[in-house]
Amino acid sequence: MSLSFWQQRRRAQALAYDVVIVGGGIVGCSTAYWLQRHNPSLNVALVEAEALGSGASGRNAGFILQGTAADYLSDVERYGERTARRLWRFTRTSRDLMEAELRGHAFGWTSDGSLTVAGDEEEDERLRASVGRLRAAGAPVVYLEPEQTNQRLHSTGLYGGLFVTTGAVVNPLKLVHHLAAKSTADVHTHLPVKGIRWDYDDGVLLETPDQSLWSRRVVLAVGSALPSLVPALSSVVRPVRAQMLATAPAETQAIPVPVYSHRGGFYIRQEEEGHVLVGGGRHAHRRAEETDVDATTPAVQATIERYLHTHFPWTQDLPIQRRWSGTMGFSPDGRPVVGPVPGQPDSIFATGFTGHGMGYGFRMGRLLAQRITGARRPDGYELFSVSRLDEETGCPNASPRPSSSNR
Numbered sequence: 001m002s003l004s005f006w007q008q009r010r011r012a013q014a015l016a017y018d019v020v021i022v023g024g025g026i027v028g029c030s031t032a033y034w035l036q037r038h039n040p041s042l043n044v045a046l047v048e049a050e051a052l053g054s055g056a057s058g059r060n061a062g063f064i065l066q067g068t069a070a071d072y073l074s075d076v077e078r079y080g081e082r083t084a085r086r087l088w089r090f091t092r093t094s095r096d097l098m099e100a101e102l103r104g105h106a107f108g109w110t111s112d113g114s115l116t117v118a119g120d121e122e123e124d125e126r127l128r129a130s131v132g133r134l135r136a137a138g139a140p141v142v143y144l145e146p147e148q149t150n151q152r153l154h155s156t157g158l159y160g161g162l163f164v165t166t167g168a169v170v171n172p173l174k175l176v177h178h179l180a181a182k183s184t185a186d187v188h189t190h191l192p193v194k195g196i197r198w199d200y201d202d203g204v205l206l207e208t209p210d211q212s213l214w215s216r217r218v219v220l221a222v223g224s225a226l227p228s229l230v231p232a233l234s235s236v237v238r239p240v241r242a243q244m245l246a247t248a249p250a251e252t253q254a255i256p257v258p259v260y261s262h263r264g265g266f267y268i269r270q271e272e273e274g275h276v277l278v279g280g281g282r283h284a285h286r287r288a289e290e291t292d293v294d295a296t297t298p299a300v301q302a303t304i305e306r307y308l309h310t311h312f313p314w315t316q317d318l319p320i321q322r323r324w325s326g327t328m329g330f331s332p333d334g335r336p337v338v339g340p341v342p343g344q345p346d347s348i349f350a351t352g353f354t355g356h357g358m359g360y361g362f363r364m365g366r367l368l369a370q371r372i373t374g375a376r377r378p379d380g381y382e383l384f385s386v387s388r389l390d391e392e393t394g395c396p397n398a399s400p401r402p403s404s405s406n407r
C-alpha cells in the first residue's frame, strides 16, 4: 500500500518497535520478560489499556496449580492421556521456571503444596482413581482421606483430596509488576489500542487515543477482549465472569495451602496476614456469569458465603472486607488458544486460559517470545494451536464438547 504525505507523517510520528505486546496481564508481561531474557537487544513495547494487572491477572486468587481447571481424569477423557499428560507437564514447567527464574519474595511466592478437594462422593472416587495416572505423568501427588483433609484444613463436610506438593500461591498483581520491571520493555499504561492497521508501511500500526505505535511484529495478549481487536477470532474466546471475596484477618492460620474444591467450583486460600480469600460459585449461576460486565452480584456472593460458612464455620464471625469480580477468557474446549493473527503470519495471539492462566502464563510467555522471534513451532505450540478449532464455529475439529470446568 502506498502512503500519502500525511500518512507518512503520521507513521513517522509513531513510536517504532521491534515487537509490540498488547495487554499487561500475566501473559503479556511474561512475554515481555522472556523477550528480554532471550534477546536483550530487541526494542519491545508493552501496551496496556489501563494499569498493569487491571484485568483478570490482578484480580485472581493467585493459585499456581498444575494441570487444567478440570480434574485430571476429565482431561484424560476429553483430550486423551497423552495430551492430558503434556498439559500437566507444561504447567509444571511453568511453575518450575517461575521458581528458578524469578525472585519469589517480590511477589509472595509460597510453595507448600495445594489441595484439590472433592465436594461429594463421586468426585472423591474420581480423585482417588486419578492418583496412579497422575503419578505416571510425573505428578507428586498423595490422596488424603476425608478425615485427614478436614483436619488439615480445619474444615467440615469436605471429602477426600489430592495433595500436590508442587502447588504454589503468589500475589498475582505483584507478580505482573515484577515481570514488567524485569523486562526491558517500554511499558505504556492507560493507552488502549483502539484500532489496528495491518499491512501499514510494511508493518502494523496500532492506534491509541494519544499515540500510534508501529512494529513489524505484534503479540496480542488481551484476554477475552481479543475479538474487539480481531473480530475474525470471535469464535475462539468468550468472556466469563468470576467473583471473589476477602474476609477480615482471622487470628490463626487455619488453611495452610490453597484449596481447589467441588470440581473447581470453589477455591479458597488464607493469605499471610490472615485474610481468607474465597471465590467461585459460578456453576450455580452459569448463564448470568457469561458476561464481561465487571460487577459482583448478591446471588453469586451468597453462594460463595454459603460455601465458606458451611465448610469453614470458624469464618462465620469474620466480616467480609472486600468483594470483587474479574473477566476470564474461556476457549471452546478448555485449552488456551494460540496462533497467528488471520492473514498476518508475523503477529500472534494467545487467549482462552479458561480460569487457569496463572498456571500457564509464565511458560506461555516463553512460547510466545520464541514464536514471535522466529521459531515456527516452539515446544508445546501444537498443544494450544488454533488449528485444532473449526474456523467458523470455534468448536474443536475432532470432538466438539462444551467446557466442563466449574471455575
Ligand SMILES: Cc1cc2nc3c(=O)[nH]c(=O)nc-3n(C[C@H](O)[C@H](O)[C@H](O)COP(=O)(O)OP(=O)(O)OC[C@H]3O[C@@H](n4cnc5c(N)ncnc54)[C@H](O)[C@@H]3O)c2cc1C
Binding pocket: 022, 023, 024, 025, 026, 027, 028, 047, 048, 049, 050, 051, 052, 053, 054, 055, 056, 057, 058, 059, 060, 061, 062, 063, 064, 065, 191, 192, 193, 194, 221, 222, 223, 224, 225, 229, 241, 242, 243, 244, 279, 325, 326, 327, 328, 329, 350, 351, 353, 354, 355, 356, 357, 358, 359, 360, 361
Ligand atoms: C476472580 C478470578 C480468580 C481466578 N483465579 C485464578 C487462579 O487462582 N489461578 C489461575 O491460574 N487463574 C485464575 N484465574 C484466571 C486468570 O486470572 C486468567 O486466566 C489470567 O489472568 C489471564 O491472563 P491474560 O494475561 O490472558 O489476561 P488479562 O489478565 O485479562 O490481561 C489482558 C490485559 O489486556 C488489556 N487490554 C484489553 N484490551 C486492550 C486494548 N485494546 N489495548 C490495550 N490493552 C488491552 C486488559 O486491560 C488486561 O489488562 C482467575 C480469574 C478471576 C477473574
